[in-house]
Amino acid sequence: MDTEKSQALSRLFHQQTQDFPLARDNYRALTQAVCKEIPLDGFCIRVQYNPARIISTNAKTDAASLRNRKCFLCPSGMPETQQGMAYGDRYHIYINPYPIFRQHFTVPSNEHLPQRIAHRFEDMLDIATDFPGHVVFYNGPASGASAPDHFHFQLVSRGEMPIEADAANERLRQVVRTGEDYTIATLRDYLREVFILESASKARLRVLFDALQRFVGITVPYEAEPQFNLFAWQAEGCLHICLFPRRRWRPRQFFEEGEGQIMFSPGCADMAGLIIAPRQRDFEHYDAALLADLFQQVSITPEEREQIVHLIQQF
Numbered sequence: 001m002d003t004e005k006s007q008a009l010s011r012l013f014h015q016q017t018q019d020f021p022l023a024r025d026n027y028r029a030l031t032q033a034v035c036k037e038i039p040l041d042g043f044c045i046r047v048q049y050n051p052a053r054i055i056s057t058n059a060k061t062d063a064a065s066l067r068n069r070k071c072f073l074c075p076s077g078m079p080e081t082q083q084g085m086a087y088g089d090r091y092h093i094y095i096n097p098y099p100i101f102r103q104h105f106t107v108p109s110n111e112h113l114p115q116r117i118a119h120r121f122e123d124m125l126d127i128a129t130d131f132p133g134h135v136v137f138y139n140g141p142a143s144g145a146s147a148p149d150h151f152h153f154q155l156v157s158r159g160e161m162p163i164e165a166d167a168a169n170e171r172l173r174q175v176v177r178t179g180e181d182y183t184i185a186t187l188r189d190y191l192r193e194v195f196i197l198e199s200a201s202k203a204r205l206r207v208l209f210d211a212l213q214r215f216v217g218i219t220v221p222y223e224a225e226p227q228f229n230l231f232a233w234q235a236e237g238c239l240h241i242c243l244f245p246r247r248r249w250r251p252r253q254f255f256e257e258g259e260g261q262i263m264f265s266p267g268c269a270d271m272a273g274l275i276i277a278p279r280q281r282d283f284e285h286y287d288a289a290l291l292a293d294l295f296q297q298v299s300i301t302p303e304e305r306e307q308i309v310h311l312i313q314q315f
């Protein structure tokens, strides 16, 4: 069932993949992208070889680099042919000209304000219900956002990230707490840690998200805000939220030189089981053992997960 907003989004996509040459070329290239699947215990990780993504994988996000570049999420920093559509009073939606997904949009705030989820979680839920064929996600400022200086969500087509099906897989799920109108779960032996919140009530999800965010912050030290990657989508009359708590953005191998270097700079897609490899060499290297090592460095530990579970069960 297409909502009016979904139809407008679809029109934007078709118009921009005709009129915006950079987007047209990169979406065409994406249809040829080489992928492989790495089977693990009860789930899979997908790897996509995508050379155009070298720009965001390698993004420099220190204060000086941000000051010295034009913000690509402010209209003044976009090519003239990149056109967006308004979403409410506070956001615009634009096609992402460096796609990972069949349909890939950015949803920047109208103002150039830092990447912080506070007071915006409700907006994320509204986007998820307004675009039911899509997943909305948020990279924390120290967890994969390549523009931590300009607030943005991303909005992508459903069915491309393994987490969407894994979150419902009874063999992986461990329910942590339930109430009349909600469920909180984790996934067992999943290489990285994730918390799942499910409810039809946005007010309930707001309370649960605030608590979970606080518990992550208590457990893992942080600077701007507790570190995580966050997802929301609507399915079967219910909203599904996935939160991957993080310890750090990039693993040791990212900073190595020569043979040992791996361009793994994980944001939401990677944590959700869709690894983006901008270099062919890395694409070929990925296997179960390497993924376990990389995820273990950027995710929280199982002990930290248990601390958070304990806090959830007490509150």
Ligand SMILES: [Zn+2]
Pocket: 071, 072, 073, 074, 111, 112, 113, 149, 150
């Ligand atoms: Zn900006």
